[in-house]
Structure formats: structure tokens, C-alpha cells
Amino acid sequence: MRFTAIIDGTIGSAVEQARALAGFLEEGLHAGAPGGPPGRPWSGLECETLAFYADDREREQLIALAPTIAVRLVRAPERRPDLLAATLAATAGEDGPDLFLFTSGQAGTEVAARLARRAGGSVLTGALDISLEPDRLLGRRQVYSNHMVGRFALTARPWCVAVDPGWAEARAPACEEHRVLSESDAIADASEPPFADLKLTDPPSAGDLAEARVVVVAGAGAGDRDGVARIAAAAERMGAAFGVTRPVAMNAWAPMERLIGVSGARVAPALAIVAGASGAPAFLWGIERAGVIVAVNSDEHAAIVGEADAVAVGDGVAVVEALAGLVAPPPDHG
Amino acid sequence: MRILVCFKVTPDYEALRDADWVAGPGDTVRSRYVRRVLNCFDESALELALRLREALTEREVAAGLGALSVGGRETEPFFATLHALGYERAARIEPEAALDYAPAATAALLAAYAQRFDRSDLLLLGSRCGPGDSGTVPALVAEELGWPCVTQVTEIEPTGGGLRVTCAADDGGLSLTVRPPCVLAVGNALVSHLRVPTLTDRLARRDLRADLLAPGDVGVDLAVALAGAPVTLEGLERIDRTRAGVVVEGDTPAEMARALFATHVEEAIARP
Ligand SMILES: Cc1cc2nc3c(=O)[nH]c(=O)nc-3n(C[C@H](O)[C@H](O)[C@H](O)COP(=O)(O)OP(=O)(O)OC[C@H]3O[C@@H](n4cnc5c(N)ncnc54)[C@H](O)[C@@H]3O)c2cc1C
Numbered sequence A: 001m002r003f004t005a006i007i008d009g010t011i012g013s014a015v016e017q018a019r020a021l022a023g024f025l026e027e028g029l030h031a032g033a034p035g036g037p038p039g040r041p042w043s044g045l046e047c048e049t050l051a052f053y054a055d056d057r058e059r060e061q062l063i064a065l066a067p068t069i070a071v072r073l074v075r076a077p078e079r080r081p082d083l084l085a086a087t088l089a090a091t092a093g094e095d096g097p098d099l100f101l102f103t104s105g106q107a108g109t110e111v112a113a114r115l116a117r118r119a120g121g122s123v124l125t126g127a128l129d130i131s132l133e134p135d136r137l138l139g140r141r142q143v144y145s146n147h148m149v150g151r152f153a154l155t156a157r158p159w160c161v162a163v164d165p166g167w168a169e170a171r172a173p174a175c176e177e178h179r180v181l182s183e184s185d186a187i188a189d190a191s192e193p194p195f196a197d198l199k200l201t202d203p204p205s206a207g208d209l210a211e212a213r214v215v216v217v218a219g220a221g222a223g224d225r226d227g228v229a230r231i232a233a234a235a236e237r238m239g240a241a242f243g244v245t246r247p248v249a250m251n252a253w254a255p256m257e258r259l260i261g262v263s264g265a266r267v268a269p270a271l272a273i274v275a276g277a278s279g280a281p282a283f284l285w286g287i288e289r290a291g292v293i294v295a296v297n298s299d300e301h302a303a304i305v306g307e308a309d310a311v312a313v314g315d316g317v318a319v320v321e322a323l324a325g326l327v328a329p330p331p332d333h334g
Numbered sequence B: 001m002r003i004l005v006c007f008k009v010t011p012d013y014e015a016l017r018d019a020d021w022v023a024g025p026g027d028t029v030r031s032r033y034v035r036r037v038l039n040c041f042d043e044s045a046l047e048l049a050l051r052l053r054e055a056l057t058e059r060e061v062a063a064g065l066g067a068l069s070v071g072g073r074e075t076e077p078f079f080a081t082l083h084a085l086g087y088e089r090a091a092r093i094e095p096e097a098a099l100d101y102a103p104a105a106t107a108a109l110l111a112a113y114a115q116r117f118d119r120s121d122l123l124l125l126g127s128r129c130g131p132g133d134s135g136t137v138p139a140l141v142a143e144e145l146g147w148p149c150v151t152q153v154t155e156i157e158p159t160g161g162g163l164r165v166t167c168a169a170d171d172g173g174l175s176l177t178v179r180p181p182c183v184l185a186v187g188n189a190l191v192s193h194l195r196v197p198t199l200t201d202r203l204a205r206r207d208l209r210a211d212l213l214a215p216g217d218v219g220v221d222l223a224v225a226l227a228g229a230p231v232t233l234e235g236l237e238r239i240d241r242t243r244a245g246v247v248v249e250g251d252t253p254a255e256m257a258r259a260l261f262a263t264h265v266e267e268a269i270a271r272p
């Protein structure tokens, strides 16, 4: 069986993509049933990385990032999922890979879906793990807005799988040795490029969230813009990073880059303090890797109560402000 | 410009009780008793389309609005609202089988309607919807039509030669100009609520109904579409996210904060 991992180096997230693929290969790809023992069961498979790049200066870095020894480089125009899909479809077929592995997000999901459609294969996005059987692929992913996990079977090849974004934090050891098998150009397209005047603006999410040791989150229970601002100020006093739930961002009570959850950032602090959030699974996904979760909610029946280590049943703003007074700010903060 | 918005109506999963999150017969979750809502991204798309038409009209560009859903009768009340808001075309395709986990078949129906029936120039979709949450329908529709696709769209504005679109790309906020025909999949747009129609508008358009179509009417053989992309749901599992959930004592915020600090916070912060 053969697989190809795809890195889209024409956009600025190649490092995160490579990390997610490496993490998935280390722990998410099984030869038996999902949940079986890890340990590179795929080492017997023929595997390679196909990296697209738009700028020659990215070549060396992409080779170094590849999660497999064998690497193929393909030069492609920037942000053209349709051309990437066409190029990959040309490699599919009888002697082509059984499995194409992508990351989630724009880089992976669109290309995976387009490729499956072009090559007559099947697509699974947001894969938590997969297992390869002789005649089918079994994979699990979140469904029902993260309330449940579904088990899916894919039969038609190639199997086009985009891995869950959570794999980006798996920190698998890098592949040290690489061999470039080929260099080529993506399938060209004579028609006019569909997008013009591309401008990249702000980063996808606030930089302080990813590495924070303490994160304080304000939910809709903060009540209004003022309540959210008071929780943000308390977070700053504690030297903590500040995040919000979707309704808070949607009300423009805080910038979108502060959003935590499946549609925003995923954090892994030692401590997460969550005030006024009900604990919906789409939000919880963003903080569930925290060492300790402490919640404040006025409703003792809120879902977050069972999802936290400790809970105060009370007013979110008042309790977080009181907590800020007890947490000594770190030396470089005051 | 003929704008078509594809939307889906789902049970309000947040209104489900904790005990209901178990897989019932046919791998579905019992959710009949909760109210129906517009998928959140589709709600943004429906409102963005109204605003886009206003902006186009200001520039003296003629624009028409259509709404399309693949689903059952539960969708009807939402069509009534859309008619009242000025959507002049509306269609519901009722499939013989549930397509919640069949994004390729759903996409085939949406694309066939857009191309053969509606002759749309611009398709607006949401970036994902439950219960399947595949997030692949917009790209599959674009692939069916051979159109470009922009995903995670947050703003749409008309410009001289096309549409200026802002989206949340993997590597940051991105704006670009795209010329219809194209597919736009709406993500975390700040415009997240569909406006409420006036009673007068509701009454004036209360007799309008969405066209009811079968897959065959748009030229799609559903059995073939389903067999063409065989991804089958084999089962559902509950995710266990429970932690200790210790409720701390205290009558005032200060007392509760002290209890949280003493039992959990201080130690968590000190841990290397
Ligand atoms: C496809 C999809 C993707 C999504 N992605 C995300 C995402 O990335 N991030 C995200 O957050 N959500 C996301 N959501 C939305 C998510 O499902 C929830 O709707 C959202 O997390 C709820 O936010 P909340 O807890 O702040 O608000 P609510 O659910 O309204 O909860 C407010 C809570 O505050 C409590 N409260 C009220 N007053 C007080 C007070 N004075 N003090 C303390 N507590 C109080 C209430 O008891 C309640 O529990 C997504 C949904 C979908 C469908």
C-alpha cells in the first residue's frame, strides 16, 4: 500500500501543516482497528511527501519539513487548490497512491475534496485517526458540532484524508533524512487566474494564545462588552492570555483573533479559567488539553460544570476579578 | 447577478439534553423534540447575500436572490421568512434518503440545480453544517461546476470588476478579488444574524411557496450519486470530556475565588 502526504507550501502555513502530518503519521495512522497500538505501523508502507511551492526560497525548508524520507517537489502558483487537485489527480490511478494525506483548513480540505471528485475516490476530513484494511479505510472524526465521534468507512480509492487540526500539536520527532525523488511543475492552466489583488493582513489567531501557561476565557455570560473588558483586564493582571467564545467574538465584544474553539484557536495551558461559557463541545475542543480547567458559571447545571476540574457557581466577572487579586503577576509583568 | 444561497436547517443541538447524546437506531441522535434552526454559517450567508444585493443595487447592478435547501418539510417556515425578506426564488429538493453524511450527493444536487435550473452566477454556502460537519460541500460544488471557490469568507463587497472578498485563510486574514461565476463559503463572519422581516412583508408574501423538486427533476439519479462516493457511517461514539467538576464553597465572589485559588489555581500555576 502506498501513501502520499501533501504539504501546500504556496501558503504561509507549511510549518503547521508538516507538524500535523508528522503527528498524525506517528500516532494517528494504524494498520489495525482505530485505537490500536501506535508505533509506526506504516513503516512497511511505501510513503512519500509531495510538497508544492511557489517561491524557490521555500524549497530547502520544505524538504527539511517533510514527514517522510522520500520527497517530491512541485512548483505551483500561489493559492490554487484547483490546480493542486488537478496535479494530484494526474498521479492517481492504477499505480498511484492508495492514500493522499492532507491537513485541514483551506490548504487541505478543498484540495482533498476536489481530488476525490476528480479521481473517483472518497474523502474524509477532520480525521482523528484512520486504519488501513486491505479493501477499505476506516476513520473517525467529530460530528454533531463535536458532540459525537463518527466512524466512517471509505472504499473507493484513492482515499483522500484531511487530518484533524488538533494533530498540529502532536510534536512528533522530525524526519531527519530526506531524499528528493523528483522536481516538476504543477499542471498549467491557460485560463486567467480566478483571484486577483491578493492581500494578506492579520495573523490567524493571537500569538500569545498558543504558548500561554494560563488562559482566561470570557463567554457570553460576561453579559456585555464591559463585562468582557473586565475579564480581559483581570487576565492581563494575572499575566494570562485572553480568549473568548464564539458569541462574544460575534458580538464584536472582542476581536475574532481571540476566538477559542473549533473555529478559532486551540490552546494547551497549564491552567484555563473559563467564565460565563456554557461548555459547548465546539468551544471545549479549544481548551480540553489544558492541565487544569477552572470554571465560573451562574448555572450549576451548565455542561461546563462536569467538564471542569473545579467550578464556582457565581458571577463570572466578579469571581475572575477576585481571582486576579490572588494570583501574583509574574515578575516581568509588574 | 443571480445569487443563490444554499442553506440547511438542523435541530438546535445546543438544546439537546446531555442524556440524549447517544446513538439511536440508524446511527442518529434523537433530536426530534428540539426546535429547528438555520445552520449558523448559512444564516450569515443569507444575510450577507441581502447586503450584497443592496450594495449592488446602489451601484445600479441588477441582482436577484435565490435560496435552495436539500431537506424535508421542516425547512418550509424558513423559506417563508426568506420570501418575506425579499428572496424571490426559492427551491427545496427533497431526497428519497437522508443525505446528512453524503456530501458528494448533496453537492451534486446543489450544483445541478444552480446550473440547470437557476443559472446562478454566484453561489453562497456555509463552511460546514451538522450533523455531518464534513465541510466539503462547497469545494465539491465548485468542482462540479468548474468554478473557483473561496472558503472561510467573512466579508463580500462589490467592486468594479467583481467581488472583493475577505476570508480567514490558514495563514491569516486574506482579501482578494474574484469574478463570478464562483462559489463562496462563509465562515466566521461578523454578520451572523439574519434580519427579521416586518409583519407587513410577511403578510404580503405569505402565499409564496418554495418550488418542491425531486432529485430526478434536476437531472440527478440519487442512487448513482450515492454509489459514486462511497463513504459510510459505521457508528457513533460519545466523547468523554468529564472532569472532576468539584463545586467550591463560598457565598461571595471573594470567598469562591479564594477556594478556587487554594484548591486548584495556585498549584496549577506553580507546576513546572
Ligand atoms: C460549526 C460550529 C462551530 C463552532 N465553533 C465554535 C468555536 O470555535 N468556539 C466557540 O466558542 N463556539 C463555537 N461554536 C458555538 C458553540 O456551539 C456555542 O454556541 C458557544 O460556544 C456558546 O458560547 P457561550 O458559552 O459563551 O454562550 P452560551 O452558550 O450562551 O452560555 C453562556 C453561559 O453563561 C452563563 N452565565 C450567564 N450569566 C452569567 C454570569 N453572570 N456569570 C457566570 N456565568 C453566567 C450561562 O449559565 C451559560 O452557561 C460553534 C458552533 C458550530 C455549529
Ligand SMILES: Nc1ncnc2c1ncn2[C@@H]1O[C@H](COP(=O)(O)O)[C@@H](O)[C@H]1O
Binding pocket: B006, B007, B008, B039, B041, B042, B068, B069, B070, B071, B099, B103, B106, B110, B124, B125, B126, B127, B128, B129, B130, B132, B133, B134, B135, B136, B137, B138
Ligand atoms: N442539505 C443541504 N441543503 C442545502 N445546503 C447544504 C446542505 N448540506 C450542506 N449544505 C451547504 O454546504 C455547506 C457545508 O456543509 P458540509 O460540507 O456538509 O459541512 C453548508 O453550510 C450549506 O451551505
